[in-house]
Amino acid sequence: MRQARFARWSVLSRATTLVTVGLLWALLLPRSANAVEPVRAGQESSLIRAVFVDGRLWLLSDAGELSAIEPSGSEREPQHLPEPALDLCVSHGQPQVVTGEEATAWTIRTRAANGTWATTGDVPRHDDRLIAMRCADSGMTTLLSHTRLIEMDGQGRTRSVDLQGTLPPGIVSATYDDEGALYVAINGGEWGGGLQRIDRLTGTVTPIERKGADICSGPLNGACDPVNGITAEPWNPRCLAVAVGLVHMMAHGRIVQVCGNDIRELYAKPYVSAFGAEFFRNAPSKETTPFFGLIASGGSLWAAGTDGLYRIDASGKATMRPLPAFKTIGGGSRSASTIR
Structure with a gap:
C-alpha cells in the first residue's frame, strides 16, 4: 500500500559570492528508489531531484522527465532524452543525468554548452x-545501486x-563523498532513514548514528530521523553537517555535526505545528x-527549514529570514532568494 510522504527539496547554487536558493515543495510517493513511475496527470509535482546550474533550475520527476526553468521565466522547458x-x-558546471532503467546498461549523459547531450559512458546492469x-x-x-558502488572516471573507465x-x-x-567513502542521506519518512557511510574500497555499509536511552532519542537516530542534506562544515571541512527533518502529524528536526565518532x-529550535x-x-x-x-x-x-532560511x-548560533512567496510554474512551486 502506498502512503504519502512529504519532503522539501533545496536547490542551491553559488555564483561568485552570491547563492541563489530555490525551495520546491514536492509530494513524493515511496517506491523502489529511483524506479521510473508511469507518466500521469500532475506528474510535475512529483519531483525527485533539482539543481541550479548554468543559470537555470533543472528539475527531474519520478517519471524520468527532465525540464529547466529560467530564473525569471514562467514556463518549464522539457529536455528530450533517448530514455527516462x-x-x-552537476558535472563541470553542466547538468548530468543517468538514463536507462529498463535497458541492459545505464548511460551517463552530460549537457554540452551548445545544448546537446553527450554520452559520457555506459555502465552494464547486473x-x-x-x-x-x-x-x-x-x-x-x-553510481549507487542497491547492490553495488560504481565509479566512472572522466575517460569512461569504470570500477565496481x-x-x-x-x-x-x-x-x-x-x-556527499570524499576519497575514502560515499555518504548517503536516507529519507524514509516516518520510518526514519538516517546517514550511511559506504567504503569505496570494500563496499562496507556503516550507519552513522548516536542514539539516546529513550525511543527516538539522540542527535542522529536512524530509526526515527530522515536525513535531507549533507555538507562539510565550512569552519572544519573534516566534519560533516547533516539536516534532519520530518513532518508527520507532528514535526521534528535539527542540524547535526558529525566529526568521526x-x-x-x-542547532535545533522549538516549533509548533497546527497538529x-x-x-x-x-x-x-x-x-x-x-x-x-x-x-x-x-x-x-x-x-532550509519549514518556516524560513x-x-x-x-x-x-542561527539567524533566520522568512521564505519569499512561492510562485507556481508548470504545476510546481518555486521560491527564490539571494543570500550573501
Missing part, C-alpha cells in the same frame, strides 16, 4: 536497481565494488523545526 532520466547532478548518482569536481561520477551490507529503505535525499546536535498545538495544548510542545536542505557558503551553513555559524 533516473538521477541528476540485475540491480539504481539508487543515486553523485558527481565530483574531479570528473568522477559515482559489491556492497557489504544493506541500505535502509527510503529515498536517497542527498549524497563525535556526533552531536549543532502539535492541539496535541500539546496542556503541556510544553516537544516539536522542533524540520530542515529539508543544507549547504555551506561564505563561512556559514545555510539550512537559516544561517548557522560555528558556535551553533
Whole structure:
C-alpha cells in the first residue's frame, strides 16, 4: 500500500559570492528508489531531484522527465532524452543525468554548452536497481545501486565494488563523498532513514548514528530521523553537517555535526505545528523545526527549514529570514532568494 510522504527539496547554487536558493515543495510517493513511475496527470509535482546550474533550475520527476526553468521565466522547458532520466547532478558546471532503467546498461549523459547531450559512458546492469548518482569536481561520477558502488572516471573507465551490507529503505535525499567513502542521506519518512557511510574500497555499509536511552532519542537516530542534506562544515571541512527533518502529524528536526565518532546536535529550535498545538495544548510542545536542505557558503551553513532560511555559524548560533512567496510554474512551486 502506498502512503504519502512529504519532503522539501533545496536547490542551491553559488555564483561568485552570491547563492541563489530555490525551495520546491514536492509530494513524493515511496517506491523502489529511483524506479521510473508511469507518466500521469500532475506528474510535475512529483519531483525527485533539482539543481541550479548554468543559470537555470533543472528539475527531474519520478517519471524520468527532465525540464529547466529560467530564473525569471514562467514556463518549464522539457529536455528530450533517448530514455527516462533516473538521477541528476552537476558535472563541470553542466547538468548530468543517468538514463536507462529498463535497458541492459545505464548511460551517463552530460549537457554540452551548445545544448546537446553527450554520452559520457555506459555502465552494464547486473540485475540491480539504481539508487543515486553523485558527481565530483574531479570528473568522477559515482553510481549507487542497491547492490553495488560504481565509479566512472572522466575517460569512461569504470570500477565496481559489491556492497557489504544493506541500505535502509527510503529515498536517497542527498549524497556527499570524499576519497575514502560515499555518504548517503536516507529519507524514509516516518520510518526514519538516517546517514550511511559506504567504503569505496570494500563496499562496507556503516550507519552513522548516536542514539539516546529513550525511543527516538539522540542527535542522529536512524530509526526515527530522515536525513535531507549533507555538507562539510565550512569552519572544519573534516566534519560533516547533516539536516534532519520530518513532518508527520507532528514535526521534528535539527542540524547535526558529525566529526568521526563525535556526533552531536549543532542547532535545533522549538516549533509548533497546527497538529502539535492541539496535541500539546496542556503541556510544553516537544516539536522542533524540520530542515529539508543544507549547504555551506561564505563561512556559514545555510539550512532550509519549514518556516524560513537559516544561517548557522560555528558556535551553533542561527539567524533566520522568512521564505519569499512561492510562485507556481508548470504545476510546481518555486521560491527564490539571494543570500550573501
